[in-house]
Amino acid sequence: MKNKKQNKNALNPTDPFCGFASLRWWLLAVAVVWVLNSILPDLMGPYYFQILILAGINVILAVSLNLVNGFTGQFSMGHAGFMSVGGYISAYITTQLIVSHPEIMNDAILGSAVFVGSLLLGGLGATCTGYLVGLPSLRLRGDYLAIVTLGFGEIIRVVFLNMDAVGGARGLSGIMQFSSFGWVFTLAIFTVFTVWRVVHSAQGRVLLSIREDEIAATAMGVNTTQGKVRAFAMGAFFAGVAGGLFAHYLTIMSPGTFDFNRSFEIIIMVVLGGMGSISGSVVAAVLLTSLKEALRPLQQLTGVDLRMVIYSLVLITMMLARPSGIFGTREIGDIYRDWRAGKAPKDAKKLKASTPSKGGAA
Amino acid sequence: MTPVKNEPVLSIKDVSVFYGIIQGLHNVSFDVQKGEIVTLVGANGAGKSTTLRAISGLVKPKTGQINFKGENIVGVPAHDIVRKGLCQAPEGRGIFLNLSVAENMDLGAWAAPDKGAYQANMDKGFQLFPRLKERRKQLAGTLSGGEQQMLAIARALMSQPEVLLLDEPSLGLAPQIIEKIFEIITDINKSGVTILLVEQNALQALQIAHYGIVFETGMIKTHGKASELLRSDEIRKAYLGD
Numbered sequence: 001m002k003n004k005k006q007n008k009n010a011l012n013p014t015d016p017f018c019g020f021a022s023l024r025w026w027l028l029a030v031a032v033v034w035v036l037n038s039i040l041p042d043l044m045g046p047y048y049f050q051i052l053i054l055a056g057i058n059v060i061l062a063v064s065l066n067l068v069n070g071f072t073g074q075f076s077m078g079h080a081g082f083m084s085v086g087g088y089i090s091a092y093i094t095t096q097l098i099v100s101h102p103e104i105m106n107d108a109i110l111g112s113a114v115f116v117g118s119l120l121l122g123g124l125g126a127t128c129t130g131y132l133v134g135l136p137s138l139r140l141r142g143d144y145l146a147i148v149t150l151g152f153g154e155i156i157r158v159v160f161l162n163m164d165a166v167g168g169a170r171g172l173s174g175i176m177q178f179s180s181f182g183w184v185f186t187l188a189i190f191t192v193f194t195v196w197r198v199v200h201s202a203q204g205r206v207l208l209s210i211r212e213d214e215i216a217a218t219a220m221g222v223n224t225t226q227g228k229v230r231a232f233a234m235g236a237f238f239a240g241v242a243g244g245l246f247a248h249y250l251t252i253m254s255p256g257t258f259d260f261n262r263s264f265e266i267i268i269m270v271v272l273g274g275m276g277s278i279s280g281s282v283v284a285a286v287l288l289t290s291l292k293e294a295l296r297p298l299q300q301l302t303g304v305d306l307r308m309v310i311y312s313l314v315l316i317t318m319m320l321a322r323p324s325g326i327f328g329t330r331e332i333g334d335i336y337r338d339w340r341a342g343k344a345p346k347d348a349k350k351l352k353a354s355t356p357s358k359g360g361a362a
Numbered sequence: 363m364t365p366v367k368n369e370p371v372l373s374i375k376d377v378s379v380f381y382g383i384i385q386g387l388h389n390v391s392f393d394v395q396k397g398e399i400v401t402l403v404g405a406n407g408a409g410k411s412t413t414l415r416a417i418s419g420l421v422k423p424k425t426g427q428i429n430f431k432g433e434n435i436v437g438v439p440a441h442d443i444v445r446k447g448l449c450q451a452p453e454g455r456g457i458f459l460n461l462s463v464a465e466n467m468d469l470g471a472w473a474a475p476d477k478g479a480y481q482a483n484m485d486k487g488f489q490l491f492p493r494l495k496e497r498r499k500q501l502a503g504t505l506s507g508g509e510q511q512m513l514a515i516a517r518a519l520m521s522q523p524e525v526l527l528l529d530e531p532s533l534g535l536a537p538q539i540i541e542k543i544f545e546i547i548t549d550i551n552k553s554g555v556t557i558l559l560v561e562q563n564a565l566q567a568l569q570i571a572h573y574g575i576v577f578e579t580g581m582i583k584t585h586g587k588a589s590e591l592l593r594s595d596e597i598r599k600a601y602l603g604d
Binding site for chain 1: 418420439440441442444445449450451452456457458459460461465468469470472473517518521
């Protein structure tokens with residue numbers, strides 16, 4: 001009952017707060033990002049700035065994984081794999097282009113265009129990979145899908161480890177640092193916007209129906225395999241873009257960065273934020289990225305590596321306190337509306353009163 | 363098996379279904395005439411639901427043919443069968459508990475051939491089940507069992523089926539509610555939808571059906587006009603609890 005009450009306003013297309021999803025506000029947000037882009041680096045200092053950038057990249061990863069794990073209900077554990085595909089492709093493109101045409105670097109606009117183009121190609125590469133992996137494996141369910149995607153992530157890592165063209169175990173270095181605050185957060189906003197719109201569309205309702213009951217969805221004429229593969233490929237696209245941003249921020253790609261720990265980190269963000277809540281993924285991504293860094297002074301202070309111990313303790317505590325994640329399946333808009341109208345408790349009463357009425361025996 | 367009056371809308375010929383090595387259906391054949399209510403009755407595990415699942419494409423028969431409007435639909439994916447006009451309200455209702463009533467109905471319209479009729483279908487569904495209209499914004503999981511069954515039927519009707527497959531619509535419902543559901547099934551049939559009804563509640567099913575097929579251990583035991591089956595002593599003794 002408690003769970004159902006939480007879900008009450010999960011998705012309602014007639015919801016006035018869907019105005020939140022109107023393009024105007026998102027464009028405004030992008031404009032704000034670019035204004036901040038010129039101020040923030042000096043204001044924050046390099047250390048905090050780096051955390052902010054990584055948080056932005058993690059937002060992209062968490063939100064895109066939520067589309068697969070949360071909204072479609074398919075447990076994928078290979079997100080780091082897609083991230084590395086996108087990262088390597090886009091990093092390879094820019095490094096090769098700059099070697100052959102060094103003049104690109106003299107023109108800021110041309111440089112940006114090359115960068116964004118490489119991100120797109122990286123994303124598309126990840127999409128193709130996602131499609132290839134998804135088509136056969138999405139016929140599996142639950143644990144089996146998790147194992148297959150986990151295996152895929154490892155395969156990708158080993159492939160890059162043994163690929164001389166991208167540096168093998170040495171990694172790919174000499175990547176230009178194209179990823180600015182502006183680009184990272186523009187793409188993060190783009191990701192949130194796109195996923196939001198998809199989830200609130202008819203196609204999104206199809207994804208939800210797959211999560212809820214696959215057989216019933218099929219009986220409604222939903223092609224469940226197609227729906228799953230689409231969600232999977234779309235999630236992979238954004239993971240690939242995030243990989244590209246990551247590569248062009250750290251300026252070095254090494255296969256070890258993308259092991260299954262990385263995948264788990266993203267899964268933890270999705271689960272902690274709430275499977276099926278975009279706002280939850282955003283909040284959890286920012287929170288966990290900062291938490292890991294915030295605990296660093298503690299390690300210096302005590303001289304013991306307490307960081308991961310406390311990090312895990314925090315996770316365990318939060319999952320015990322809120323098993324459905326910080327937001328459950330609700331969005332920040334639902335919470336805001338309930339808070340403003342103060343009607344959440346009234347609704348709960350109404351539901352309780354109406355449920356057992358007529359046909360209570362049924 | 364039924365005397366051929368005219369071309370049946372749905373015709374099942376020698377269908378056998380296996381679950382692993384266990385045979386669930388043995389060469390089942392029957393016809394469904396357009397505009398009728400045909401009911402499959404029988405005990406647990408007699409193969410009624412398996413027959414329905416074979417028709418709707420959820421399980422693939424090993425042998426035999428299922429002809430819908432003259433076209434063999436064996437091997438057609440389940441989600442495409444819905445588009446042909448053959449929709450199932452699955453057993454256990456299969457509604458989406460965490461979505462609202464209206465969203466459930468929307469999903470029912472996913473495979474509708476005529477998207478323009480969406481609003482009309484929605485209105486028709488709410489006319490049949492006024493309670494659903496009252497609760498259109500409520501989560502389906504908060505509905506009572508009877509209301510959930512109504513939603514399952516209303517949702518299936520959103521795809522404008524020619525043939526509606528109903529799997530145990532009375533399952534777990536109070537007698538009063540069952541009566542109401544059966545009344546509505548009759549109404550739906552009168553509006554021109556052919557209905558294939560799987561029921562354990564044989565007495566009530568045969569009362570509203572035109573034709574009855576009695577299943578036993580994966581085979582058709584007997585079949586005939588519903589009214590005749592209801593009069594047959596043998597049937598009354600074995601299935602109707604007299």
